[in-house]
Amino acid sequence: MERENSTVVSEFILLGLTQSQHAQLLVFMLVLVFYFIILPENFLIILTIRSDPGLTAPLYFFLGNLAFLDASYSFIVAPRMLVDFLSEKKIISYRGCITQLFFLHFLGAGEMFLLVVMAFDCYVAICHPLHYSTVMNPRVCYALLLALWLGGFTHSIVQAALILRLPFCGPNQLGNFCDVPQVIKLACTDTFVVELLMVSNSGLLTLLCFLGLLASYAVILCRVKGYSSEGKNKALSTCTRHIITVFLMFGPAIFIYTRPFRAFPADKVVSLFHTVIFPLMNPVIYTLRNQEAKASMKKLLSRHMVC
Template identity: 50%
Template structure:
C-alpha cells in the first residue's frame, strides 16, 4: 500500500477545554517548569563546583539531572504556551521530533536509574572492590550505553510511526505527541505496529524495573551485615533512589505496559512522569543526601564570601 499523508500538522486538545482551568494550569506548570530548571541546574552546578563527579554516584546523578531538564523541555514549554493559545497546533515534523525526544530522554533516564542501582549494589555489597569496578573508564562506557540504548529505542518508535499514512482527522487528545494517541489517527490498521510498540517499550520498562527491584532487594538483604551507621547511610542513599524509581516507573508502566489503547486518565499520568518526576528528583536527592547538602552549603558559602570580598 502506497503511503498517503495529507496531514501537515496536528491539533492538540490539551489538558482541558475549560479556559479558567487552563489559566490556573498555566501558572502552576510555569512554576513547576521553573523549579525543574533551577533544581536540576543547582545539582549540576553543585556536583561540578564541589568536584563530586569524581564519585561514580554523583557522576551519574549529574547526568540524570541533565536528562531531566531535556526530558521535561521536550513537552513542558509547548504545553505551557498552548494553555493560553486558541489554536494548539504542531507540525507533522515537529510532532515526530517531539515523539523522538520524549522516548529518547525517557528511555535514557530509565537506563541511568538502572546504572545508578548497579553503582549502589557495588558500593554496598563489594565495597573493597568499588573503585576498581566503577572506575572512570567503565562509568563512561556505561553512560555511553544509556545514550545509545535510548537512541535505539526512540528510533524504533519513530520509524514505526513515520511509515504510517495520515489522512485525517488530525486532532490528538493529548498535550504532546506520544505513540498511542498518534497511532489512533493513522488511516490504516495499526494492530501490528501497536503490538511492536508495546513490546518495545514494555520490555525496557518491565526489564529495567525488575532489574532495579532485584538490585535493591539484594542491597537491603546485604545491609543486615553492616554496622548501624553503615546501614543508616546506605538506607539514606538507597531510599532516595527507590523513591525516584517508584514515582517514575509507576506511571510509565501504566502507560506503556498495555495494548494500543488510550484512557482519559493518560494525560494526568503523563504529567506525572514528564513534569512532576523531573521536578521531584532534585528535591529527593538533595533532602536525603547529606553529601549533596554539604556541597551546596559550601557552594553558597563560597558565593557569599566572594560577594563580601567584592564589596
C-alpha cells in the same frame, strides 16, 4: 510526492488537558511553578557537582547526568505546553510532532537506563565495597554513560521509524503533546502489529527494567541486615532515594506503555505528571537526602551571594 500521497495530515491539533478555563489556569500555574523553581535546582546540582572537587565519586557523576537528562527532558514538552495554555489555536506540525516524539523517548529511555546504571553502582558500593574503586573506575563509568545514550537513541529511532511508516489521513486531534499511543490511534490503517511492536519495545522493556531494579534493591536490603547500625542506616537512606525515584519514573511509564493503546480517562493527567512534573523531582530527591551534596550546594550559594 510519495509522502503527500501517503500522509495527508500535515499538522496535528492539540486538545490540551481540559477545555475548562479555570482548570487550564490551575495546570498552567502548576507547570510554571515546577518549571521555574525546580528546574533551576537541577542546574544548581550540575554546577555544584562540576565545581566541587570533593564530589568525584561515581554517584555524583551519574547524579549530574541524571539532572542533565531531566532538565533536557523538561524542555521537550513543558515550554510549548505553557504557550499552548495561553493560545486559542494549538497546532503542531507533522515533522514537529515526530521530532517531539523522538526526543521524548530518546531522553526518557536514556534516563531509564541511567537508573539501572545507578542501581548497579549502589549494589557494588554496598555489597562489594572493597572492589568498588576497581569495578567503578572512570573508564567503566564513561563506558556505561555511552552505552545508555546509545541505548536511548536505538530505542527512540525504532519508535520514530515505526511511526513514519504509518499513513495519516485524518482525524488529526491529539491530547497534551505528541507521544506514541496518541499518534498511533490517528493512523488510518490497522495498527495491531505496530502497537504490538511498540508495547514490546517500550512497555516490556520498561517493565523488565522496573522489576530488575526492585530485585536489585531487595538483594541490597537483604545484604545489609548484618551491617552495623550506622552502615545499615546509610544503606537504607541510599536505597530509599533510589526506590522513590524508580517508582516516580517507572510507575506512570508502565501505565502508559504496557497496555493496548486505548484511551483511558487518566491518560492525560498521568502523561502530564510523567513528562513535566516527576522528571524535575528525581535529582532533587537524590540531593535533598545527600548530606555531602547539600553542604556543597550551600557553600556554592554562599560564595556567589557574598560575591
